[in-house]
Amino acid sequence: MKRLFQNIGWLLGGRGFNAVMSLLYLYLATHTLGIESFGYFAIIVALGQTVTGLANFQTWQFIIRWGANGDGPAEATGFAIALDMLSVAMGTVIAAAVVSTAQLWLPLPDELLWLTFGYCMVSLLSIRTTPTGLLRLRFKFATATGAEAVQPAIRAVGAVIAAYLFPTVAGFIVAWAAAEVAVAAALWIAAARDERIDLSHISLTRLPEKHPDAWWFVWSTNMSGSLSIAGKQVMILLVGTFGGAALAGGFRVAAQLGQALVTLAQTVSKAILPELVHDEKNALEMTRRMANIAVVAGVLAVVMALLFGRWGLATIAEDDFSGFYWAMVILSIAGAVELVGASLESLLVSAGRAGTAFIARAVPTVLALIFLDAAIDWNGAKGAAFAVLGSSSLAVIGFYVAILNMREIRIVVQAEPEAGSIKTGDTRAGIAPPAE
Known part of the structure; x- marks a missing residue:
């Protein structure tokens, strides 16, 4: 329990910093764009996060579940990276379908559709659940918190720049996209310091051969994450x-x-x-x-x-x-x-x-x-x-x-x-x- 509360403390510290930065860029975005343009901004961000959430697998859970055994996380990490690649491929198809039909069901102007697709692609390429899982596996919550603080910091700086130099929906979306790329890079760098990333282990079949329930766990957690989105x-x-x-x-x-x-x-x-x-x-x-x-x-x-x-x-x-x-x-x-x-x-x-x-x-x-x-x-x-x-x-x-x-x-x-008829199972x- 002591370690749990320490880890929660680190995470809450990061969330606290995120909350302060969020108030700053929320203030700038609402006052700069107004309620309708802010609505466009909110829809684009939500669409990007929806596409990423639907395609993304909760690979941090796989690394914790299968990387904690005596063999280490190398094989679980290879499986997770392979799933990340699959997520990008699936997400690209979903993004193209959703954005091409957006005018049929979303109140977005024509000129924002390509911007929306671009933001979806940046979000997909910035998937970062695998390095996050490696850090949590080793209980490196302080390191993860420091890396994740890059996102709200970049958003806040980007929001200031957008408010004064590019006071449009596109200006704020570019700021959000830059923050996605920056935090993904920070987390991968932090994870690679503590754990060697062996690309030769990348495979969609190697880990499931040893763990028959792997794909059921993969799809269950993916669907649960999709529901959260x-x-x-x-x-x-x-x-x-x-x-x-x-x-x-x-x-x-x-x-x-x-x-x-x-x-x-x-x-x-x-x-x-x-x-x-x-x-x-x-x-x-x-x-x-x-x-x-x-x-x-x-x-x-x-x-x-x-x-x-x-x-x-x-x-x-x-x-x-x-x-x-x-x-x-x-x-x-x-x-x-x-x-x-x-x-x-x-x-x-x-x-x-x-x-x-x-x-x-x-x-x-x-x-x-x-x-x-x-x-x-x-x-x-x-x-x-x-x-x-x-x-x-x-x-x-x-x-x-x-x-x-x-x-x-x-x-x-x-x-x-x-009572031998009762199965204890897992x-x-x-x-x-x-x-x-």
């Missing part, structure tokens, strides 16, 4: 589709301010997963403690949003964004729910139940996207925020129910060790799987 970036895109660029811009600001806890939840998840894999015996107790802490932190964050959210919107964004206060509060509640669920989801993944975690996340996310149009018609940005809250709540309930089921089976196995994290 869908719950955030695709939501912004569809808000723009159903409500226009201005609504998308306002929802983007409300989400960034109100869902800071989602970022915190991702931070907790990234820090706790290596610990759960390395310390299977105490995984349940570790998860319970983290969930309890998350409840307290979530309540405090929601109270802060209620008390200071209106002031924050008025200070950081223009007056045009003040009408998104309640959407921001609702999204902060959704962030609190996600914070509680972060350790639960990580426990399922560490126990080899990535598929269960995916299903628990998939159903609520799909429902939220299906009912988004009706939610916006009902109550605008607040309706969209309620869709996010409902999705997060149902997903966390699903994680909890799955873990309760796994614990009950573990108790049965311990109480009746002579007991990672001290949990037996459900009976077939």
